[in-house]
Amino acid sequence: MAIQRTMSSRESAGLRHTLRTPINHMIGYAELLLEDPRLPAGSEPHLARVLAAAQQTLTIVQTHLTGAESEEQTVDFHRLRSDLEECVVAVLRTATELESIETGDRLSDVRRIRSAAQELLTLAGGALPVGSAMLPQSDPADHRDIPARIIARFLIVDDSEQSREILCRLLERQGHTCITVSSGKQALEVLEEQHFDLVLPDLMMPGMNGLETLRAIKSNSKFGDLAVVMLSAFDEVDEIGKSLEAGAEDYLLKPFDRIVLNARLHAILERKRLRNLERRRTLELELADAELRRSNEELRRFASVVSHDLQEPLRMVTSYMQLLQRDLGPHLTENQTQYLNFAIDGGRRMSELIQDLLSYSRVSAVEPQRELVDFNEVIKDVRIHLRTAIAESGASVISSDLPKMTADGSQVRQLFQNLVSNAIKYRSEKPPVIKISAKHVDGDWLFSVADNGLGIDPENRQRIFEMFSRIHDRSVPGTGIGLAICQRVVERLGGRIWVESTPGEGSTFYFTIPG
Numbered sequence: 001m002a003i004q005r006t007m008s009s010r011e012s013a014g015l016r017h018t019l020r021t022p023i024n025h026m027i028g029y030a031e032l033l034l035e036d037p038r039l040p041a042g043s044e045p046h047l048a049r050v051l052a053a054a055q056q057t058l059t060i061v062q063t064h065l066t067g068a069e070s071e072e073q074t075v076d077f078h079r080l081r082s083d084l085e086e087c088v089v090a091v092l093r094t095a096t097e098l099e100s101i102e103t104g105d106r107l108s109d110v111r112r113i114r115s116a117a118q119e120l121l122t123l124a125g126g127a128l129p130v131g132s133a134m135l136p137q138s139d140p141a142d143h144r145d146i147p148a149r150i151i152a153r154f155l156i157v158d159d160s161e162q163s164r165e166i167l168c169r170l171l172e173r174q175g176h177t178c179i180t181v182s183s184g185k186q187a188l189e190v191l192e193e194q195h196f197d198l199v200l201p202d203l204m205m206p207g208m209n210g211l212e213t214l215r216a217i218k219s220n221s222k223f224g225d226l227a228v229v230m231l232s233a234f235d236e237v238d239e240i241g242k243s244l245e246a247g248a249e250d251y252l253l254k255p256f257d258r259i260v261l262n263a264r265l266h267a268i269l270e271r272k273r274l275r276n277l278e279r280r281r282t283l284e285l286e287l288a289d290a291e292l293r294r295s296n297e298e299l300r301r302f303a304s305v306v307s308h309d310l311q312e313p314l315r316m317v318t319s320y321m322q323l324l325q326r327d328l329g330p331h332l333t334e335n336q337t338q339y340l341n342f343a344i345d346g347g348r349r350m351s352e353l354i355q356d357l358l359s360y361s362r363v364s365a366v367e368p369q370r371e372l373v374d375f376n377e378v379i380k381d382v383r384i385h386l387r388t389a390i391a392e393s394g395a396s397v398i399s400s401d402l403p404k405m406t407a408d409g410s411q412v413r414q415l416f417q418n419l420v421s422n423a424i425k426y427r428s429e430k431p432p433v434i435k436i437s438a439k440h441v442d443g444d445w446l447f448s449v450a451d452n453g454l455g456i457d458p459e460n461r462q463r464i465f466e467m468f469s470r471i472h473d474r475s476v477p478g479t480g481i482g483l484a485i486c487q488r489v490v491e492r493l494g495g496r497i498w499v500e501s502t503p504g505e506g507s508t509f510y511f512t513i514p515g
């Protein structure tokens, strides 16, 4: 019996596509099961048979339904059906045998193969007079449904009532909500009023087609970045390509395969959820950053105002104390002299603290100057500034030939001054020897200030750069701000600072400056 029919290339492509979907599932699941490292003994030959038979069905479909693309072709449906049946029945039989070997999620995959084989026959039956004798009973528990975990609101746009109905039911079975409309124009009206997670327009519609609907959605800023997935009856590559170019998220081919539909929609909704999450996180980061900048600025202003305002009354207190000390000096008891000394010393320390706070807030607030700085001159200035401390401690400050480079001269002076003065302050019994040098490493200048002082324990080497952090004897004067200033200066120049040290032998402070 020869049942021959003439088909246009478009019809043939549609049928080819329809039949290929379950075939791809058979092949896909068989390959997955074969590649699975948990493959049970005895399964492999069965799976290899399933795979070979499934691949054979693909060859049959390609052979019978591949005519010249532009021409009509005559298809022998009887041959097509019987060729297919032979292979599909082999798949079904082997899948049934496999069901007695496999368990758990592998068993579910075997059932998926069986369902796909069954569907291939059923689908073919829509176009071909399929003999039903060999069809196995359909499985009451349909294992093909993979629940979509994200529940969403869909707008289905399709002129075919039946298509709308099918898709809507498929989606509602997964717990989604659907609204259906029959034209692009209606879709745009509904979108003005209601919120949707995803719009599903059919590509081929009379009047405003799917592509035009998509373009109208994408050009309307009110809809934001609403995701659109195109529905297409045939593999119309051109139209699908244009839709993707116009901003469609994806496309789905009719008739819908529930596995593919659920998996794709789930992937799209998941992408959308991740995009929203990322956008929210970026916004939160921007807000946090703005807040941080605002509070830094406030802190800087506070520090600067407070420091200036405190400076003046403090100077009065200290100078009047000194006047008292001078005028009453001979008449004061030993205790009273000591009290006055404590008060004057307290005032001096407070003044230092205010000075350091001011320096820190200045370094933080003011954009560093960009000028050519001769670092050898900087060290000369530092030596002059610290001459008393150097002389009193008998320190030697040795510097090698240092570079000239673009930096902020006064900030760099402060940086070296703090490091050299610390090397003197935290000296050991030995007279301090301080060596300053620089070398060019990987495009950066690496500076070092090495001393032979007390050294720093490993656990404190990070901490000392924090504000107010002091680790040595409090009898050494200091505010714990000096190194925080150094770190700030270096970071503002785009470098980093750290210390290496051997307790009892000395420390070397390193910092880099790009250039």
Ligand code: ADP
Pocket (backbone or CB within 6 Å): 418, 422, 423, 425, 426, 451, 453, 454, 455, 456, 464, 465, 469, 470, 471, 472, 477, 478, 479, 480, 481, 482, 483, 484, 507
């Ligand atoms: P300050 O010297 O005012 O206390 P710094 O911020 O300059 O504050 O230094 C923080 C702490 O780091 C110091 O109190 C000291 O304990 C330690 N320190 C800094 N420089 C050295 C050094 N060259 N050798 C040993 N310890 C140091």
